[in-house]
Amino acid sequence: MKVRIGPSSVAIERGDITDAEVDAIVxxxxxxxxxxxxxxxxxxxxxxxxxxxxxxxxxxxxxxxxVLTTGGNLAATHVVHAAVMGPDLKxxxxxxxxxxxxxxxxxDKHRLTSLALPALGTGVGHVPPNVSADAMINTVVAHVKxxxxxxRKIVFVLYEDATVKAFSEALKRHGGGR
Numbered sequence: 001m002k003v004r005i006g007p008s009s010v011a012i013e014r015g016d017i018t019d020a021e022v023d024a025i026v027x028x029x030x031x032x033x034x035x036x037x038x039x040x041x042x043x044x045x046x047x048x049x050x051x052x053x054x055x056x057x058x059x060x061x062x063x064x065x066x067v068l069t070t071g072g073n074l075a076a077t078h079v080v081h082a083a084v085m086g087p088d089l090k091x092x093x094x095x096x097x098x099x100x101x102x103x104x105x106x107x108d109k110h111r112l113t114s115l116a117l118p119a120l121g122t123g124v125g126h127v128p129p130n131v132s133a134d135a136m137i138n139t140v141v142a143h144v145k146x147x148x149x150x151x152r153k154i155v156f157v158l159y160e161d162a163t164v165k166a167f168s169e170a171l172k173r174h175g176g177g178r
Contacts, residue, residue: 047072
């Protein structure tokens with residue numbers, strides 16, 4: 001599913017975020033920035049340990065903060081490490097919203113035009129897909145509608161069918177859709 005909001009497109013796709021051909025992909029990180037499980041582990045495996053080494057030199061960070069690293073061997077030029085949870089591996093809708101805002105702000109600061117995001121908090125954070133979807137889609141749509149973003153392509157690249165469904169439904173509710 002894809003919708004156009006002003007000069008930007010927001011899309012939902014099923015797939016592997018490590019294959020996304022965008023300026024940056026988002027890593028659902030913890031505050032230490034270690035890349036040991038879930039999406040982070042897949043990014044490190046495919047992109048190389050250089051990504052984790054560069055991230056860890058910038059950490060630890062507070063929950064809700066983000067850092068930018070190289071994309072290593074990935075198709076994406078950069079990885080945005082979004083600390084959506086602390087050492088307790090817990091998160092919630094407010095933290096997902098705050099972290100998504102930080103991701104979008106960093107993307108604009110670095111004048112990125114395309115970004116791929118996973119479903120923050122739905123893995124080891126145990127947040128239901130519909131909760132993550134509402135928080136993230138609402139934040140992305142509001143950011144794009146504000147009109148000052150450099151982002152022209154924002155794609156949620158999701159691994160599981162139930163998550164794709166939750167994000168597609170949220171995009172229909174918050175961003176319109178066809």
